[in-house]
Amino acid sequence: MTRSVPSRRxxxxxxxxxxxxxxxxxxxxxxxxxxxxxxxxxxxTPTLRNALALLQAEGLIEKxxxxxxxxxxxxxxxxxxxxxxxxxxxxxQVSIRTTNLRARGHLRALxxxxxxxxxxxxxxxxxxxxxxxxxxxxxxxxxxxxxVQLGSSGWPQGTxxxxxxxxxxxxxxxxxxxxxxxxxxxxxLAVLAITSVxxxxxxxxxxxxLLVLPGDRADAVFTTHPTSEERGTEG
Amino acid sequence: MTRSVPSRRxxxxxxxxxxxxxxxxxxxxxxxxxxxxxxxxxxxTPTLRNALALLQAEGLIEKxxxxxxxxxxxxxxxxxxxxxxxxxxxxxQVSIRTTNLRARGHLRALxxxxxxxxxxxxxxxxxxxxxxxxxxxxxxxxxxxxxVQLGSSGWPQGTxxxxxxxxxxxxxxxxxxxxxxxxxxxxxLAVLAITSVxxxxxxxxxxxxLLVLPGDRADAVFTTHPTSEERGTEG
DNA sequence: GAGTGGTCTAGACCACGAG
DNA sequence: TCGTGGTCTAGACCACTCA
Numbered sequence: 001m002t003r004s005v006p007s008r009r010x011x012x013x014x015x016x017x018x019x020x021x022x023x024x025x026x027x028x029x030x031x032x033x034x035x036x037x038x039x040x041x042x043x044x045t046p047t048l049r050n051a052l053a054l055l056q057a058e059g060l061i062e063k064x065x066x067x068x069x070x071x072x073x074x075x076x077x078x079x080x081x082x083x084x085x086x087x088x089x090x091x092x093q094v095s096i097r098t099t100n101l102r103a104r105g106h107l108r109a110l111x112x113x114x115x116x117x118x119x120x121x122x123x124x125x126x127x128x129x130x131x132x133x134x135x136x137x138x139x140x141x142x143x144x145x146x147x148v149q150l151g152s153s154g155w156p157q158g159t160x161x162x163x164x165x166x167x168x169x170x171x172x173x174x175x176x177x178x179x180x181x182x183x184x185x186x187x188x189l190a191v192l193a194i195t196s197v198x199x200x201x202x203x204x205x206x207x208x209x210l211l212v213l214p215g216d217r218a219d220a221v222f223t224t225h226p227t228s229e230e231r232g233t234e235g
Numbered sequence: 236m237t238r239s240v241p242s243r244r245x246x247x248x249x250x251x252x253x254x255x256x257x258x259x260x261x262x263x264x265x266x267x268x269x270x271x272x273x274x275x276x277x278x279x280t281p282t283l284r285n286a287l288a289l290l291q292a293e294g295l296i297e298k299x300x301x302x303x304x305x306x307x308x309x310x311x312x313x314x315x316x317x318x319x320x321x322x323x324x325x326x327x328q329v330s331i332r333t334t335n336l337r338a339r340g341h342l343r344a345l346x347x348x349x350x351x352x353x354x355x356x357x358x359x360x361x362x363x364x365x366x367x368x369x370x371x372x373x374x375x376x377x378x379x380x381x382x383v384q385l386g387s388s389g390w391p392q393g394t395x396x397x398x399x400x401x402x403x404x405x406x407x408x409x410x411x412x413x414x415x416x417x418x419x420x421x422x423x424l425a426v427l428a429i430t431s432v433x434x435x436x437x438x439x440x441x442x443x444x445l446l447v448l449p450g451d452r453a454d455a456v457f458t459t460h461p462t463s464e465e466r467g468t469e470g
Numbered sequence: 471g472a473g474t475g476g477t478c479t480a481g482a483c484c485a486c487g488a489g
Numbered sequence: 490t491c492g493t494g495g496t497c498t499a500g501a502c503c504a505c506t507c508a
Contacts, residue, residue: 007477033493044479046281049494057409057423066486066493082317082457167458172407172427172450174292188292190425190450192407215407215425222317222457223402242496268474279498284475301474301505 012041012051020060020071027073031061034069057188059216075217078133080194082168082222092133097123100142107139110197111205118142125182132183135212144206169195170220179212190215247276247286255295255306262308266296269304292423294451310452313368315429317403317457327368332358335377342374345432346440353377360417367418370447379441404430405455414447425450 019025031037038048052069055061062070078092099121103113111119122138171193180187194211213220254260266272273283287304290296297305313327334356338348346354357373406428415422429446448455 009477035493044481045494046480046497047478050477063494064487065495066488068493083459165459167456170405170427170455170457171453172425172448174423174425188409188423190407190409192405192427213407218406220405221402222405224400244496270474279500280475281478281499282497285496298475299506300476301507303474 008041008043008047009051009054012043012048013054015041016051016055017058017060020055025071027071029071030067031069031071053188056186057190059185059189059214062184063186075128075133078213078218080192080211080213080218080220082220083166092126092128094124094126099123107208110195110208111139111141113141113205134214134218135179135182136209137211138207138209140207141205164199164201166196166198168197168222171195172215175212175214183212183214185214185216192218192220194220243276243278243282244286244289247278247283248289250276251286251290252293252295255290260306262306264306265302266304266306288421288423291421294420294424294449297419298421310363310368313448313453315427315446315448315453315455317401317429317455327361327363329359329361331360334358342443345430345443346374346376348376348440369449369453370414370417371444372446373442373444375442376440399434399436401431401433403432403457406430407450410447410449418447418449420449420451427453427455429455 016025016031025031032040034045034048034052038045041048041051043051052061052063056063059075060072062072064070101119101121102116103111103119104115107119108115108117111117113119118141120140120142122136122140124136124138126133126136172190173193175183175185175187175189175191177187179185179191180189183191185191192211192213192215194209194213196207196209196211197205198207200206251260251266260266267275269280269283269287273280276283276286278286287296287298291298294310295307297307299305336354336356337351338346338354339350342354343350343352346352348354353376355375355377357371357375359371359373361368361371407425408428410418410420410422410424410426412422414426415424418426420426427446427448427450429444429448431442431444431446432440433442435441
């Protein structure tokens, strides 16, 4: 074991973590200022800030410049179901921005289309209440775009109906600075990045989606035999 | 934009990053000591260390206490294929430790067995050369354990053959300190955590696996109609 | 023991938010 | 303007690696 003497920041983080989980510190509440906390734990401010950084990476607190550090509400975990059928929660609002663009670089390869071929992008951001929840960029060849419409779930759907095969690649990484600010998460909080590519019977790519789900509030589930009840039945 | 004045650590990280990607700093090479780098960039050592921490979280460098900071070899990304058929690379060595234990808490619920019911754990660590690559803990009810044997892939397999349904839950998070030291990765490097539960025709759980894949070197792929060619054909 | 990274200190100064 | 968090400094001391 390398850690015979636990570092101060970990013991402080542990203390605050238990105070949060036992409810002594409630959701939405503001922590004492960093100066006060540093004095309380008898450490310097950088050390205290290192402790808070650990909690921030776990999604337990939110730092707001100029205001303070706040206990995050324990967010309901949302579950992304693989295989093209994303069950969506009526309590999540979705905002969508549609943009036309032309295929280049990475996107061109993903959709297997010619360079500069016309695409339509749907930029979808889901919100739970007023806090952003997940981010999706969906790309469709423009000649297929009219077939896409907002389904009852609030997400674009349509091309999936014609697709015969969906291939989803899942990676874990830290968010880009843009993603972190869009989702209002710490840049130290890991995200689940899912690239979903749907092809039709002729092997044409009819849709590619880049999803970014904050790791503290989202799971993805894949089953070999998805049942129709596979929606949001998490504990 | 919040970042009108880029912080010192980011500009230093950017500089080192381009030196790595352009090959001015080669894989395996040791960086100058932190004191030297701090002097070179005219910053204090904590600031320089913050810059290195960014590169560490991207998996670009490896910090070795008492020796120095090293450029990581660009690791081949390995692909975990969902659905119970993990294609394995002959260049990856697997070490397995078998332990008997009894079901409790989280594990009990996962396997849907009675408390203290006997289980067998397979702790599998894959190595690429001498560096650890991935970590898997596989749990099987002990009465099924004799059926498990090392397949040609080097991984335990057997119960999957009798399973009819595999459900895999994927999350992104930071590694626990234990996982970070086992995999020799930064505790700031995101990992992909996959919980795979296989059930047989009677809905009995025949196997539960907890996989941890470092985000800088692993993807997971799930397809609706997996083909037999779905093995390691990544770009 | 020499050299390295790991942790921590006690401040300084800047940027943001609210009155 | 005041209180907050964000960044940085210059150095101390400890732990680890290797000769």
